[in-house]
Amino acid sequence: MREVEYNDIVNAVKNMIKVTATNLPEDTLKALEEALETEKSEVAKEVIKQLLENAKIARDEERPLCQDTGLAVFFVKLGADVRIKGGLLKDALNQATKEAYEEAYLRPSTCEPFSRANLKDTLGYNLPAIIHLDIVEGDKIDIEYAAKGGGSENVSRAKVLPPAAGKEGVIEFVKEVISDAGGNPCPPITVGVGIGGTFEKAAISSKHALFRDVGTKNPDPEMDELEQIILEEVNKLGIGAMGMGGTKTALAVHIESNPCHIASLPVSVNVQCHSSRHAHITI
Amino acid sequence: MATYNLTAPLTKEDTKKLKAGDVVYLSGVLYTARDAAHKRLVELLEKGEELPFPIEGSVIYFVGPTPPKPGDPIGSAGPTTSYRMDSYSPTMLKHGSLGMIGKGKRNQAVKDACVKYGGIYFGATGGAGALLGKKIKEAEVIAYPELGPEAVRRIVVEDFPVTVINDTYGNDLYEMGREQFEVKE
Numbered sequence: 291m292r293e294v295e296y297n298d299i300v301n302a303v304k305n306m307i308k309v310t311a312t313n314l315p316e317d318t319l320k321a322l323e324e325a326l327e328t329e330k331s332e333v334a335k336e337v338i339k340q341l342l343e344n345a346k347i348a349r350d351e352e353r354p355l356c357q358d359t360g361l362a363v364f365f366v367k368l369g370a371d372v373r374i375k376g377g378l379l380k381d382a383l384n385q386a387t388k389e390a391y392e393e394a395y396l397r398p399s400t401c402e403p404f405s406r407a408n409l410k411d412t413l414g415y416n417l418p419a420i421i422h423l424d425i426v427e428g429d430k431i432d433i434e435y436a437a438k439g440g441g442s443e444n445v446s447r448a449k450v451l452p453p454a455a456g457k458e459g460v461i462e463f464v465k466e467v468i469s470d471a472g473g474n475p476c477p478p479i480t481v482g483v484g485i486g487g488t489f490e491k492a493a494i495s496s497k498h499a500l501f502r503d504v505g506t507k508n509p510d511p512e513m514d515e516l517e518q519i520i521l522e523e524v525n526k527l528g529i530g531a532m533g534m535g536g537t538k539t540a541l542a543v544h545i546e547s548n549p550c551h552i553a554s555l556p557v558s559v560n561v562q563c564h565s566s567r568h569a570h571i572t573i
Numbered sequence: 574m575a576t577y578n579l580t581a582p583l584t585k586e587d588t589k590k591l592k593a594g595d596v597v598y599l600s601g602v603l604y605t606a607r608d609a610a611h612k613r614l615v616e617l618l619e620k621g622e623e624l625p626f627p628i629e630g631s632v633i634y635f636v637g638p639t640p641p642k643p644g645d646p647i648g649s650a651g652p653t654t655s656y657r658m659d660s661y662s663p664t665m666l667k668h669g670s671l672g673m674i675g676k677g678k679r680n681q682a683v684k685d686a687c688v689k690y691g692g693i694y695f696g697a698t699g700g701a702g703a704l705l706g707k708k709i710k711e712a713e714v715i716a717y718p719e720l721g722p723e724a725v726r727r728i729v730v731e732d733f734p735v736t737v738i739n740d741t742y743g744n745d746l747y748e749m750g751r752e753q754f755e756v757k758e
Contacts, residue, residue, distance in 0.1 A: 330754070331750065331754060341700065344698075344701040348649075353649055353707075354648065354702060355649070356651055356699075356703075357637060357722075397722055398721070410721070441653070441677075472678050473696075473699075473747055526758075527755060528750070528752070528753070528754035529751055530751070530754060532676060533677065533696075534696070534746055534750045535746075535749065535752075563699070
């Protein structure tokens with residue numbers, strides 16, 4: 291059994307949150323630079339140039355990349371041989387979120403669903419974090435984090451298709467979601483697609499698919515091929531950067547597929563804006 | 574597509590010359606408001622009461638900035654998605670406001686109101702919050718401080734870069750741009 295101090299988790303996660311708010315990850319930067327090369331619309335090229343300039347200002351001057359500094363979303367793999375000394379893992383992630391967002395002048399974006407009252411002074415600054423936990427073999431804690439903005443979340447959708455819909459049905463559904471979204475989710479986007487499982491499993495898979503680095507290959511050849519097909523289809527829509535028309539609507543499509551019930555074909559599409567702020571640490 | 578330097582508040586002479594796709598560098602005074610603030614502003618207008626700022630020629634920026642760092646007027650401040658203001662914007666335009674800055678498509682009622690009242694919907698680059706925040710030289714909360722990031726602010730901007738999405742002639746850059754690049758089979 292390995293012992294990990296509660297405060298060590300809080301400090302490591304706090305640091306990850308602060309760095310992620312102002313530093314666009316390398317994979318996203320590279321994808322935007324490539325998009326600038328291949329984009330055919332002059333208007334869209336100007337938008338991408340602004341995004342690259344924004345990333346430089348944010349990094350050099352430690353300013354948040356976007357005013358929507360997101361809800362804090364975590365996917366955690368906790369090794370079964372880890373014992374946390376001094377508190378609970380969930381509390382550590384929430385404490386890190388609250389302190390990092392407040393100390394780094396990030397926006398408190400959580401509120402009551404109907405009164406819309408901000409929760410910063412009641413539940414805590416930008417709390418609660420959204421936490422997905424899995425217990426795995428080993429003595430490490432693996433923490434993936436993303437600051438998830440609202441604009442791209444608002445266009446995301448899930449549906450349970452009949453099995454006969456097959457791959458064609460999935461492709462059509464993704465195209466429909468992205469076409470309806472237009473410029474709202476701040477393209478060029480990354481499209482997370484969760485296939486199979488149950489209704490909620492598909493949704494969580496589509497979220498987790500967005501944590502994968504842009505430019506990496508899906509290890510499943512069938513899904514890798516489907517990702518390429520959907521990417522091509524989405525980029526034919528002509529939406530372009532910020533919806534002003536162009537050939538680069540999406541930087542990548544990422545799929546996570548699961549076994550499902552014989553009666554169902556669940557599919558979920560979770561959209562990530564161009565400011566794909568995600569990071570990963572192992573403690 | 575032309576490039577203009579304009580100063581807010583705007584006049585109908587300013588808005589009449591703009592066409593969808595034009596790039597505008599805005600200077601002068603803007604007012605910030607999102608949905609929660611719009612709801613209150615429109616209620617005031619419907620009751621015939623004064624707004625907390627002069628509406629004539631005003632440009633409203635749909636933004637909820639991050640808190641400023643010590644010494645800065647404002648934090649990161651890029652546009653939020655505009656459709657949430659669709660039910661309020663026609664009333665604002667009817668009472669003399671001439672501009673809106675946001676991101677994403679508007680409904681037909683807003684586009685019609687732009688034509689009828691001479692208003693413009695500008696798009697700013699979503700997610701360019703650090704860059705756009707630096708174009709804001711002064712910021713002051715003038716109403717609804719309890720709304721936090723959603724409070725109404727009077728801001729002074731210099732060369733704030735925007736693109737005309739909906740003009741006073743009924744054009745829509747999102748539709749025009751997509752039409753040009755969509756691959757139809």
